[in-house]
Amino acid sequence: MAAVRDNLQRVVSSLPAEGVTLVAVSKFHPAEAVAEAYAAGQRHFGESRANELKAKAAQLPDDIVWHFIGHLQTNKVKPVVAASSLIQSIDSERLLRAVDAEAARQGKRIAVLLQAHVAREETKFGFLPEELDEFVTPEMLASLKATDIVGLMGMASNTDDTSRIDADFAELRSIFNRLAAGPFAGNPDFKILSMGMSHDYPLALAHGANMVRIGTDIFGQREY
Ligand SMILES: *Cc1c(COP(=O)(O)O)cnc(C)c1O
Secondary structure (H helix, E strand, O other): OHHHHHHHHHHHHHOOOOOOEEEEEOOOOOHHHHHHHHHOOOOEEEEOOHHHHHHHHHHOOOOOEEEEOOOOOHHHHHHHHHHOOEEEEEOOHHHHHHHHHHHHHHOOOEEEEEEEEOOOOOOOOOEOHHHHHHHOOHHHHHOOOOEEEEEEEEEOOOOOOHHHHHHHHHHHHHHHHHHHHOOOOOOOOOOEEEOOOOOOHHHHHHOOOOEEEEOHHHHOOOOO
């Protein structure tokens, strides 16, 4: 699988030398592919299903930083909280409460991103911008026992229309800025803007992304 190493190198060299975290999205690819990227120096990996994350985390090195990026059902929160360093896909208040309670139960602090929905597609999860404005208040933040909200995650519309993608990333950036200046003012932990995938990450970087989630460009096409 020399291809993984070469692909990874190509992606890494296309990113700014500093200030951007690359999450290699390994969902649906075998643990061997993760091990190959790990051997080439990659440490942050993203998974979208609880069972797959649990299985891979059990057989791969302990210093891997696992990101959970998929829709998370509340009955799958336990293994995901146990294995993840960052849950990027908090898309409802109910899920946030469940993650917070589970992290408290496990005696760990968990870092999460709020997932915003700006893409013009009905299948995508996340808070609408106006929902975030309503829900993220200093009181709500103070009520969390074991959770640190460290930023925002989002996806652009799945389209070839560059102006649409551009507008989506611009909107995500402005939501991030509004939250940072509002309920998270004075909180230096709120600093991650996770946006950009294989086909659109250069545009995401142009809009200030400091975390990108790249699967296909590193591991090849997924077979579902
Ligand atoms: C699968 C996935 C990615 C990676 O997508 P690629 O097109 O393979 O780079 C990024 N973010 C999320 C939320 C995903 O589900």
